[in-house]
Amino acid sequence: MSRIVRYIYLLTLVSFLFACGGNDNQNSESERSSNIDSNGGGEQPYSYWSETAVRKILHTFAYGGQATDTQIRSWANMEPRAAIQQMLTFEENNPLLSPPDNLALLQGGTLSYLQEYWGGFLESNPTRSERRYIYATLYEDQLTQEKYLSPVTLQHTWTASINRRGLNPFRQKVGLFLTNYHMAVSVHKVRPTMIRSMYDDIMEALEAGIPFHEVLAIGATSAAVAMQYGHQYNRYNNLSSRFYGNDDFAREFHQLFFRILGEDYSLDYHENTTIEHTAWALTGMGIDRDPLAWGGSARPFDYWTDIIDFTDHVDAEGRTLNNFTNHHVNSVEILGADIRGNTAKEKIEALAQVAINERESLDSMPVFIINFFADDNLNDEKIAEIRTLWRSIEPKNLLTFLQEYAISPTFHREDTFKYRTAFSRNLALFNLNTVDDEEAYHNSWTPLWTINEQGALPFSPAHDVFGGQTSINAANNPDIFKSAYNTAVDNPWSVIKYFESYPAGSADTWEKDWARVIPANNFGKYRVKEVGEWLWQRFVADGLKNYGPIERAYVTAFLATGNDFGMIVDPDNPDASFTPEQLASEPYRSIIDANEAATIDLKNSETIPHRIANRYVGMAINFISMTPFMFAMEGR
């Protein structure tokens, strides 16, 4: 779909949806439900399908998303398959999952487009002018004015793309999975623009709905992967029948891209036929260079393009590349199949079609995917169901697989749980703590460096080609917990922020306004009890399952007073701890009741009281974010 057609389509769609009442700003007060987990009375073929189930999907697959409460309730009331087809899409923009206040923000969503748009100087660019340089493809050194490619601008762009309304955080999470875990490449070895092209090409293919093995073949024949593994220099002398190169990617093509370890073959066959011949297939993949690539970097290392031209040719730098001549001309035997093709691209495409149907791939690939997205507690029963689902989809389609799994009982089980990585915890917190376009687009802060401090960074996978930080890594790492804890204590501004002047010190001030999204009750008030529950459900999404008396005491204390519960109870002994039994008895019960009955002045038109009210909400969120229940999520 062209960008203009897409834009018109999206405008029409969103206008229709808004006309139907899909905007919380208009409806939040009247539609507040006393039962936060209500199904809304619709006929549900899936007994577990509920608002909480919808929220869990959004947390699991879209970093929480930015859908309105009204939209979430609407999905909860729909037939699950119809709902999931709206929730999880590969379109560049998903205005239901990420609705902007300003429909003009529904523009392209490729990383290339976003870097050009946010880092450029179009009048319509919603990014603050003094912040545009952090997104630009070419980073300009402030001292030397030297322009060069910077990994950081790509990393900022991806991080912001999760949060900026009008885009599609699910698409970006899948993009991260495919380029940082499944087919991982790293900015330590590959130019960021090459990774960006691989990312965009893969996502475009997914959006077009092409079979998954073809998507993997696009990654496998990309310039980024050729540089990452070094097979850009592999060549085969067809006269002497000698191979020159390494077998690194020949092994990982099978192991990582298709999850084939060779267990259905002898070790000798796998090592000396499948892998060796794959290395031969991966010959003639020299990458073009162009001094003017990417806008003209001053650094020769940036001349590498994203182009592999499989012919014999001269590139824009004047280098002769014999990609056709250097390719192994004959067919090769791999995985017991005769793989033919005149170029590496043709052979890899043919091989991908064989590999996707290998027994090991059919068994392991879907399990690996679900383990990444949704479940750290897979058992034999769940694995069998996941494999059955994958095998039932022909040709293999990643979107169909994820959609079907997301609404399946295999996911919505009590014994399903997923630990959050530094990505998933911080980005969900970032998304759900953003309340309007202005905050999303003008915010001076993204959690990129917080994520980095906690051991993860986009396009810089912690385990190189074996992928980024896993959820098990994150959960077992006390230092990540400590880092998050100390950030919440010492530097909580990003969460608690209730105003920002930009540029710093100017009178042009953005004010946080939680009233835009927190529903008032039937009396137009923001009662602490209801706000606390609403916040817990928004950030933890567990149907209040873990919002017990202790959580309630601390969250409502911050909301009602901006102080910690221990200090309210006894200023002379603020370090006391409490059992649920104590909290149910006096004097604690009365204190909690009073806090819960208090109201928060989120609608106050005076600046100071309005800021204080929003600050209290931020303090409660900051506290919620550090409970164990923001470090993992259960399936039900």
Added chain:
Amino acid sequence: MNRRDFLKLTLYSTAATTLGNPFMQALAAHGSPHRTLVNVMCLGGADFRYMFAPPPSDTEYANKYWQARQPLYSGYADYNSAFGSLYTAHNAGDLSFGIHNNAGWLKTQYEAGNVAIICNVAGSTNRRHDQSQLIVNSGDLNANQFVYDRDGWGGRLAEAIGEANTVAMTHDVSVFCKGTQAANRNAQVIHVRDSRSFALSHGGNPNQEKVARALKNYYASRSQTIQDKPDNWPYHKFFQHEQKLRAFGDPFKALIEQPENTLPIDIVKLNDPGSMGVLNQRGFAKQCANVYDSLTGADLFKLRVASMEYGGWDTHRNQKNQFENNISDIFGTLRGLDMLTSNLAPEVWNNLVFVFTTDFGRQLKANGDSGTDHGSGNYMILVGPAVNGGVYGEISAAGGPAPYDVQGADILGRTSFERVLAKACDWVEPSSGVQVFPNMAYSDLAQFPDGPILEDGVDLSTLLS
């Protein structure tokens, strides 16, 4: 800081400074010396054979080595000039080999009799990084390739010792460190990713203190309510982290902030980008600092096992540059381990043994990309004053002519990694080797021919003393 925390810190400080004379201070600065094993996992499959090349000569091994590896030394006119530029020869009886000049500290330690090179060691059953690392870290040849939430040989060693912990100096806590308790694999693990920022914050102003107090009291309150939760309740881990950090953070902070426990400038420089001594991988410099500080807090931590890592050994391309940078960081004169160990009190250093493990060996024959591809048999290196230095086993490559001539052929493993590591465990804690590596119960090959293999003529009984 509130009054109670201030008093606690004062108490820790007093305890740390009441040891009077300089000798005792040196001991205090590094805790009581207990035998301690430091596992340095070299991620990616380190080609340790490159570090110990034979001098070009008439020996069959040397000739074949240099022919097979010529592409790795392509910048030199001939083999002799390559060897002369890169290695220093060591002769021990009939045995002659070179140690790479970038490993100056290792060379010194070898000359002091503190380095054991065990030849043709193999662990992994395959050439896959992830599964091989899992096998080596877990110390289990049958490790399920999909299960990473499991115990490792370092964790089992700490359990065999009893009152002991494994201290992870690394970014993540590797499988090596983890224990056998499924509900809490970190029960005997302390994670010191940054020894100078290890504790939970108490906040520095009233607003920060509110949050710190709320979280501290919340966790104290809530942890009393989770006793009946099943072992696999996903949130246990975070309560466990909080409790461990709470228990060790402040005392450790108080200890290492004592003036006598300042990090030596030599170690600071390893991680200082403005210093000549800065390492190529500053993460390893940080780990060296973490080891130094953790040894200072060895009594508090009950440190007996430590975990370090160094990545970047997957040298399919340009092996020479990459490998030489790596060994310079770890083994170089005035570099990582040199700076670390030379700043330790003798009693502490005498009780340390470094073990270097890696995914797998690499093929002997160079590939067509100035590198080497995945293989099997490798050298394993142990360093420390307790090590009885020397070469254990046949220094040439096992497996006949194929490893020299055929790309894709393995150097065979003739000694199981369990044999070597179990000996290291036994040194740390007598009789622990068989607990940590249960296959060692079948080590008598006469009785159990399928037990852990051992190269003919090799005796590891005196590897450490």
